[in-house]
Amino acid sequence: MNKDLKAHWEEVYQNKSFEEVSWFQENPETSIQFFEKLNLPKNASIIDMGAGESHFVDYLLEKGYENITLVDISEEALKKTQNRLGDRGKSVKYIVADAGTFKAKEKYDFWHDRATFHFLTGITEIEHYTQNICRSLNTGAYFLIGTFGEGGPKKCSDLEVYQYSPDDLSEVFARCLTQKKSLKTEHKTPSGTVQKFTFCLFKYDR
Ligand SMILES: C[S@@+](CC[C@H](N)C(=O)[O-])C[C@H]1O[C@@H](n2cnc3c(N)ncnc32)[C@H](O)[C@@H]1O
Numbered sequence: 001m002n003k004d005l006k007a008h009w010e011e012v013y014q015n016k017s018f019e020e021v022s023w024f025q026e027n028p029e030t031s032i033q034f035f036e037k038l039n040l041p042k043n044a045s046i047i048d049m050g051a052g053e054s055h056f057v058d059y060l061l062e063k064g065y066e067n068i069t070l071v072d073i074s075e076e077a078l079k080k081t082q083n084r085l086g087d088r089g090k091s092v093k094y095i096v097a098d099a100g101t102f103k104a105k106e107k108y109d110f111w112h113d114r115a116t117f118h119f120l121t122g123i124t125e126i127e128h129y130t131q132n133i134c135r136s137l138n139t140g141a142y143f144l145i146g147t148f149g150e151g152g153p154k155k156c157s158d159l160e161v162y163q164y165s166p167d168d169l170s171e172v173f174a175r176c177l178t179q180k181k182s183l184k185t186e187h188k189t190p191s192g193t194v195q196k197f198t199f200c201l202f203k204y205d206r
Helices: 003-015 029-036 056-062 075-089 123-136 166-172
Strands: 045-049 067-072 093-096 108-114 137-148 177-188 194-204
Touching (some): 003 075, 029 056, 029 137, 056 075, 067 075, 075 093, 108 123
Parallel strands (some): 045 067, 045 108, 067 093, 108 137
Antiparallel strands (some): 137 194
16 A cells, blocks of 8 residues: 555545545446446446545446445545445445555456546556456456546646556556447536546456
């Protein structure tokens, strides 16, 4: 666990409300659009990496998904989510961990990452993340990732971030994942800035 990074994110979530952060989305519609088409069974095991306060979990619970794990480096972020969900979120598992060192103990059918992977800028952490995914997906599982795209921000939350095209992401995850779909899209921040994003759906078919 990178302690400085954890302290950074704890501070963010202690001092900023859900609506104030640049990555705020009332409704994670792009993720939902990709997910819906997969028609995964309700007992599918689902992980959201760097879930923060995202409402993707609310959508999943509403649709009856019962095996959901939320991971974030910030304990505060997960506590806020847990409080928001209340009784609705009783079945949700919460893990405080650094994506750059986290080793999943379960296997997943769907791995979601919106705006987390692009914060990993060290080769070791990126390598670890891709290895972890390849070890932790069931055959036929999907990985949906949304990162800053080409021409996207170079910094977010005062931290350096990377930008990826769909081809870049294919290359990074080539060891075990095949790209099925991609979408170049834009996110409008609460202050009105437009950020370029790349979403890619991958399948683990080894
Ligand atoms: C830009 S926010 C996106 C949050 C959420 N996915 C969403 O779409 O609203 C990035 C999230 O990743 C978390 N994060 C950043 N670096 C991380 C790391 N190395 N490991 C785990 N989580 C991390 C942050 O705490 C934050 O919640």
